[in-house]
Amino acid sequence: MNTIQQQLPVNTILHGDCIQVMRELPANSADFILTDPPYLVNFRDRQGRTLQNDTNADWLRPAMREAFRVLKQNRLMLCFYGWPRAEKFLEAWREAGFRPVGHLIFRKSYTTKATEFLKYQHEQAYLLAKGRPAMTGAPLADVQRLHFTGNKLHPTQKAVMSLAPVIRAYSLPGDVVLDAFCGSGSTCAAALLTGRKYIGIELDVEYHRAASDRLLRVKERIARRSSPFPRPVHDACVPARVKAIHCSAL
Numbered sequence: 001m002n003t004i005q006q007q008l009p010v011n012t013i014l015h016g017d018c019i020q021v022m023r024e025l026p027a028n029s030a031d032f033i034l035t036d037p038p039y040l041v042n043f044r045d046r047q048g049r050t051l052q053n054d055t056n057a058d059w060l061r062p063a064m065r066e067a068f069r070v071l072k073q074n075r076l077m078l079c080f081y082g083w084p085r086a087e088k089f090l091e092a093w094r095e096a097g098f099r100p101v102g103h104l105i106f107r108k109s110y111t112t113k114a115t116e117f118l119k120y121q122h123e124q125a126y127l128l129a130k131g132r133p134a135m136t137g138a139p140l141a142d143v144q145r146l147h148f149t150g151n152k153l154h155p156t157q158k159a160v161m162s163l164a165p166v167i168r169a170y171s172l173p174g175d176v177v178l179d180a181f182c183g184s185g186s187t188c189a190a191a192l193l194t195g196r197k198y199i200g201i202e203l204d205v206e207y208h209r210a211a212s213d214r215l216l217r218v219k220e221r222i223a224r225r226s227s228p229f230p231r232p233v234h235d236a237c238v239p240a241r242v243k244a245i246h247c248s249a250l
């Protein structure tokens, strides 16, 4: 492990505003960022649940600047965004230094909202480069499937099994994956289950608790499956064989 990795709070869900929290992280330390920030659309689900920072964009530029600083040179970030605010997101990414290198559609088999024109059946994300990343494996299809989660832990919960292929495509086992808007910790769970390390950041105290508890369950499950004997769960490395663990139920 190099010195930068030693300074990193890996395999932890940090509580707080990601702008402040990322300022405490060393520059050039994350290998891949996979994040799902508020879409700036004043979201409210059927149960009345809302998201912090979904009605103002004050955080967007500073957060993307910090994400760029924390990401290693020649690495990638995949960032979900809300299509009605596409210009704001693109401005913030470009101003921070990111270069769009692709756009992904995550197709849903269900409708989340219907307008007079359309039934909403996809989410979208930009793939953004810092520098000139090199692809190590085969390119990922730019249409992926977004599995239904039931949103039990979070109103906009992404499926772990939909995020895992992205993490496998753009990082290597042992890499550090950062999610600065981690909600219920889906990215972090997918990172751990694919043999990566994670750093999650979440502002909302309830979702921070939900994510922390969830990641504990994931670690316990990995520990149980990795060894025939019960053993304490450590935050450090997770064996690569956890890749095989089926993650839909997490």
Ligand SMILES: C[S@@+](CC[C@H](N)C(=O)[O-])C[C@H]1O[C@@H](n2cnc3c(N)ncnc32)[C@H](O)[C@@H]1O
Pocket (backbone or CB within 6 Å): 016, 017, 018, 019, 036, 037, 038, 039, 051, 052, 053, 059, 154, 156, 157, 158, 159, 180, 181, 182, 183, 184, 185, 186, 187, 201, 202, 203, 204, 207
């Ligand atoms: C779209 S949700 C992420 C959901 C997540 N992908 C999941 O599967 O649970 C965005 C999250 O960002 C959090 N958030 C908003 N502003 C934040 C900030 N400045 N720092 C950290 N988290 C923030 C919200 O509380 C919300 O949980």
